[in-house]
Amino acid sequence: MKTNLSSQIKLDHIPKRYYAPQGEVELAALTREEKVYTRIFETVPEGSDYLAEHVVEIIHRNVAEKGRCVLALGAGISTHPVYARLIELYKEGKVSFKSVIVFNISEFFPLTPEGPSTLARLHEVFLDHIDIRPANIHSFSAAATKETVYQYCMDYEEKIKDCGGIDLTVCEIGPHGCLAFNEPGTTPASTCRLVLLTRETRQRIASDYKCDVAPTTAFTLGLSTLLSAKRVLAMAWGENRAEIIKQTVEGDITANIPASFLQTHQHARIAVDLSAAENLTRISHPWKVINCEWTDKLIRRAIVWLCHKTGKPILKLTDKDYNDFGLGELLALYGSAYNVNIKIFNDLQHTITGWPGGKPDADDTYRPERAKPYPKRVIVFSPHPDDDVISMGGTLKRLVDQKHDVHVAYETSGNIAVGDEDMMRYIMLMDQLAPAFGFDTPEFKTKSDEINSFLKKKASGDMDTDDVRLIKTMIRQGEARTACDYIGVKPENVHFLRLPFYETGTIKKGDLSEKDIDIVRDLICSVKPHQIFVAGDLADPHGTHRVCTDAVLAVIDEVKDEPWMKDCRIWMYRGAWAEWEIDHIEMAVPISPEELRFKRNSILKHQSQMENAPFLGDDDRLFWQRAEERNRATAQLYEGLGLASYEAIEAFVEYHPIREQE
Numbered sequence: 001m002k003t004n005l006s007s008q009i010k011l012d013h014i015p016k017r018y019y020a021p022q023g024e025v026e027l028a029a030l031t032r033e034e035k036v037y038t039r040i041f042e043t044v045p046e047g048s049d050y051l052a053e054h055v056v057e058i059i060h061r062n063v064a065e066k067g068r069c070v071l072a073l074g075a076g077i078s079t080h081p082v083y084a085r086l087i088e089l090y091k092e093g094k095v096s097f098k099s100v101i102v103f104n105i106s107e108f109f110p111l112t113p114e115g116p117s118t119l120a121r122l123h124e125v126f127l128d129h130i131d132i133r134p135a136n137i138h139s140f141s142a143a144a145t146k147e148t149v150y151q152y153c154m155d156y157e158e159k160i161k162d163c164g165g166i167d168l169t170v171c172e173i174g175p176h177g178c179l180a181f182n183e184p185g186t187t188p189a190s191t192c193r194l195v196l197l198t199r200e201t202r203q204r205i206a207s208d209y210k211c212d213v214a215p216t217t218a219f220t221l222g223l224s225t226l227l228s229a230k231r232v233l234a235m236a237w238g239e240n241r242a243e244i245i246k247q248t249v250e251g252d253i254t255a256n257i258p259a260s261f262l263q264t265h266q267h268a269r270i271a272v273d274l275s276a277a278e279n280l281t282r283i284s285h286p287w288k289v290i291n292c293e294w295t296d297k298l299i300r301r302a303i304v305w306l307c308h309k310t311g312k313p314i315l316k317l318t319d320k321d322y323n324d325f326g327l328g329e330l331l332a333l334y335g336s337a338y339n340v341n342i343k344i345f346n347d348l349q350h351t352i353t354g355w356p357g358g359k360p361d362a363d364d365t366y367r368p369e370r371a372k373p374y375p376k377r378v379i380v381f382s383p384h385p386d387d388d389v390i391s392m393g394g395t396l397k398r399l400v401d402q403k404h405d406v407h408v409a410y411e412t413s414g415n416i417a418v419g420d421e422d423m424m425r426y427i428m429l430m431d432q433l434a435p436a437f438g439f440d441t442p443e444f445k446t447k448s449d450e451i452n453s454f455l456k457k458k459a460s461g462d463m464d465t466d467d468v469r470l471i472k473t474m475i476r477q478g479e480a481r482t483a484c485d486y487i488g489v490k491p492e493n494v495h496f497l498r499l500p501f502y503e504t505g506t507i508k509k510g511d512l513s514e515k516d517i518d519i520v521r522d523l524i525c526s527v528k529p530h531q532i533f534v535a536g537d538l539a540d541p542h543g544t545h546r547v548c549t550d551a552v553l554a555v556i557d558e559v560k561d562e563p564w565m566k567d568c569r570i571w572m573y574r575g576a577w578a579e580w581e582i583d584h585i586e587m588a589v590p591i592s593p594e595e596l597r598f599k600r601n602s603i604l605k606h607q608s609q610m611e612n613a614p615f616l617g618d619d620d621r622l623f624w625q626r627a628e629e630r631n632r633a634t635a636q637l638y639e640g641l642g643l644a645s646y647e648a649i650e651a652f653v654e655y656h657p658i659r660e661q662e
Helices: 024-030 044-066 077-091 118-125 149-162 199-208 239-250 258-264 296-310 319-324 328-334 337-349 387-401 420-437 442-457 466-487 514-527 544-559 593-604 623-640
Strands: 037-041 069-073 100-104 106-109 168-172 193-196 217-220 231-236 268-273 377-382 405-410 494-496 531-535 569-573 587-591 648-655
Touching: 037 044, 044 069, 044 077, 044 168, 044 231, 044 268, 077 118, 077 168, 077 231, 100 118, 100 149, 106 118, 149 193, 231 239, 231 258, 239 258, 239 268, 258 268, 296 319, 296 337, 319 328, 319 337, 328 337, 377 387, 377 514, 377 544, 387 405, 387 466, 387 531, 387 569, 387 587, 387 593, 387 623, 387 648, 405 466, 405 514, 420 442, 420 466, 442 466, 466 494, 466 593, 514 544, 531 544, 587 593, 587 623, 593 623, 623 648
Parallel strands: 037 268, 069 100, 069 168, 168 231, 231 268, 377 405, 377 531, 405 494, 531 569
Antiparallel strands: 106 217, 193 217, 569 648, 587 648
């Protein structure tokens, strides 16, 4: 059972010489936009091996020179693969930690026995598995109080100085360029101190440490302390770090991105995987720094970029435009701007279709979807009970109207996203209906009193009772059924899978298991679809989308050689947070003004997820607003390139099951 296939999705083929050049001359050319030494690796394990070996080298050198090595270590998730590799090297006898002194770079405040702890995490993933002396491990103590915080932080700095300073800092680069808990706005002169954690950081902590209530404050070493180390190794993995890595490595030094101060360190190194590096110039716009290996996707990306630079649609680009912006190579390959323009214009034109299930009895040579079979059996997998309409409501309506046999599968109950206030409206309604409809029994009154009593006493972070969770689940299911009925999906084709990994009653979720896979497998194998639509939010803000996608991809991997599966296409959509880059889009479904209003109304059927939804994030727009603006922006992008003008567009990328030889 492969449960992490979403992490292996590669939308681009990146030539190795872009990220691992052989010669110094080519390396210098490729990295001309980069202001801090950055190594790019194809996979996280390769990057972790490199970092671990570098740590071992520094330990050996310092122990040989002065009898000890002082490390400042972070406990962020990105560091865990590095620590795992260091444990392997220790067990292989290639390094000893007896002469290593460790300083924890951050810790939560106040520390409680039941609460999260970065030191406990360090012990769990690293320190308990090596031969380091307990006396050589330094961290922030639970004995610190609000009254003694300042002096405590000063004393922690003095401990570091007494050990001769930090030889090596090892830490991750956080979502907003944080180093340790140095949030945006931190000055480079900052030292050890107590900081207030942002809401987004607390949400990430709750997820990473699997706790319901994250601390509001924490100790952290300041930027001046972290960067006082003789060497710094920083790392980031995954596409959700791509933009911050670009700003850190190629942008200006600014307090708004604390990691950008790594540019000031003579011996700082950053390690990233290809996903985290995808916005760096040598990966995203290689024609600006080196002669390219041109692929269809890269040409499309380059032409779209050129259109933005010149403010022209594709068919108005000239030879001069190509030469002025460093794309003369394409003229040499295709003979003229006209030839390149026509090629890319046609490529993009062929992505547009009003028939997402394929147009029957039509020539499908240049269409994204095949004409036959018709009608198709379709499964739309929706992680939460509203992602289907938020992400592809217009396409879903088209599939139904074009007479395909459409199934919608809601993978989780979404019950934790129902606010208590929304639920209480239903409780009060039932209380009022009970006498009129004759179900005001003692049993009902007892249940109602229990629920009301629980909600009055409920504190932040308290887990809902089984009854409360059931009512919230039924609210989400009722809203989903209403939306499906509005769209025209048959009632018998609406499936509530309630995958067990989600059903914990708290923000903390379980791991994907065979039980989850079995539920998804049963549905796919019973329907034997010709099309599957699945969430492609690979950098999903709260993780559920990615887990749900992994469940579907795991089943697809198991059944990919079945005859019926070979006739099935898998399309990935994205949610309310982002859209596919235009060079990746393989199917673009236009939405008329009337259809966009219909989509909005479908989203509004999910009343509990309007203004009171707890996971709107930092974006204050409501889900329907995000969806409309995203769909309109995609249409405007197509229009700006000189293609047809539409009110809105929903976009999709095809997923191809991974084969062993790949």
